[in-house]
Ligand SMILES: *[C@@H]1O[C@H](CO)[C@@H](O)[C@H](O)[C@H]1NC(C)=O
Ligand SMILES: *[C@@H]1O[C@H](CO)[C@@H](O)[C@H](O)[C@H]1NC(C)=O
Ligand SMILES: *[C@@H]1O[C@H](CO)[C@@H](O)[C@H](O)[C@H]1NC(C)=O
């Protein structure tokens with residue numbers, strides 16, 4: 001009897017403990033969401049509060065090019081910005097988060113894959129931000145292809161150990177390679193390890209033939225695309241990458257609190273709306289937003305919006321001969337040539353006070369009395385060269401993993417289901433891209449209006465663009481109204497005169 005009672009008591013206690021633990025778990029889950037919602041909301045409201053005081057259409061002292069990976073930012077850097085800004089004006093180690101300190105040096109150009117949280121290190125009022133966005137599906141394709149392309153270059157080595165040693169040697173030199181830079185520093189080694197493992201497996205299996213004709217699904221050679229997009233690393237770094245970067249919430253963020261926000265958003269999808277809202281607001285406040293797809297229009301707009309202002313900024317300033325700057329800019333370009341990838345640059349410059357731009361610091365553009373039109377011509381020839389070398393490298397690298405030859409035709413073999421999956425994994429980026437398209441259309445309108453107005457006022461387009469603001473639109477609207485009024489007046493007069501007859 002007593003024993004039974006004990007057993008019964010024990011049973012009751014057990015049931016009690018079990019139910020308590022399930023209840024706590026349930027509330028924990030709820031609290032988890034509530035807590036996360038609180039964290040994310042807090043972050044969003046403090047981010048939205050930060051107002052831009054300056055006219056966002058005016059180029060400030062520092063140009064911050066927020067380079068979202070795989071959007072074609074490199075061509076802008078090499079073919080526009082390098083022509084506008086001398087190497088000595090670049091913020092040192094632009095792509096290297098750990099070593100950059102842009103607040104100290106008075107550099108004028110920062111081009112980086114680091115996210116928007118970088119703004120906390122900059123003088124907000126003296127900084128103009130620009131970026132380029134791309135259709136998210138194409139961006140994921142491109143990220144996959146580039147990870148494979150760069151990793152496949154290592155296949156010249158007999159084994160992973162010697163490949164890793166080799167890249168270690170390259171990295172110890174005073175250069176920056178793709179492997180030093182977020183996100184490639186994670187994506188490439190991961191892919192490289194995978195490529196070597198697959199090669200080893202092939203060798204063990206007596207060189208089995210690849211049966212698939214779909215280059216995105218050759219598991220004997222390369223990690224298939226569907227495997228790539230579902231890997232936690234891709235979820236960490238690639239999906240919704242543009243939104244996270246513009247919001248300042250990548251896993252490379254400066255802000256410690258960003259990581260909590262980020263984890264909450266990855267855990268509870270509905271919280272993504274707050275992030276999207278912040279990202280949209282930031283795009284609104286940028287000096288320029290380009291689109292990879294509308295390449296020609298984007299480039300023209302860049303030349304007109306950013307290029308002309310940069311040119312007039314430099315030509316309008318007093319000249320101070322500063323030879324240290326010149327020497328360091330030469331140093332910068334020699335480093336670029338020895339760069340493993342030539343994808344990224346690195347400048348180690350002496351610092352300047354703003355508005356004391358020496359003759360040596362002016363990019364080629366300002367020395368040659370550049371205009372937006374000439375800048376565009378220079379850009380066109382520059383990109384065709386760049387593309388040629390780029391595609392040669394790509395072909396050479398992809399040869400090593402034949403038949404995984406990524407082409408536009410190859411993409412058509414990717415199943416609808418997989419494309420759907422990519423879309424849903426990138427739902428924030430899909431929304432942000434749509435939003436960027438409307439910003440782009442408005443920018444385009446504004447540029448056209450501005451061109452008309454400046455032509456009418458018969459002043460140099462280049463100089464007046466700097467002063468451009470809403471006044472320009474007001475003038476344009478007034479001109480249109482006056483014209484409209486005149487037409488109406490004339491027709492009305494005609495009518496009355498007809499009536500008289
Ligand atoms: C990797 O390749 C290097 C160079 O050929 C060789 O010395 C080394 O023994 C190899 N390592 C392994 C684990 O096979
Ligand atoms: C960022 O993501 C990569 C890949 O998942 C991971 O290895 C790395 O630890 C992450 N970094 C941080 C700070 O979370
Ligand atoms: C920089 O270059 C100038 C000539 O262009 C030279 O006179 C000067 O000594 C150089 N300075 C350094 C630090 O190399």
Ligand SMILES: *[C@@H]1O[C@H](CO)[C@@H](O)[C@H](O)[C@H]1NC(C)=O
Pocket residue numbers: 092093348349
């Ligand atoms: C620039 O280069 C010099 C010598 O080459 C080096 O001592 C210095 O640390 C470098 N500065 C930065 C910011 O990398």
Ligand SMILES: *[C@@H]1O[C@H](CO)[C@@H](O)[C@H](O)[C@H]1NC(C)=O
Pocket residue numbers: 367368369
């Ligand atoms: C640029 O313009 C200045 C003054 O207008 C002139 O002296 C100079 O020769 C021009 N340079 C070129 C390369 O056309």
Ligand SMILES: *[C@@H]1O[C@H](CO)[C@@H](O)[C@H](O)[C@H]1NC(C)=O
Pocket residue numbers: 395398399402405406407
């Ligand atoms: C891959 O396809 C492109 C375009 O069809 C072609 O030019 C290239 O030679 C191909 N490369 C390989 C390794 O098959």
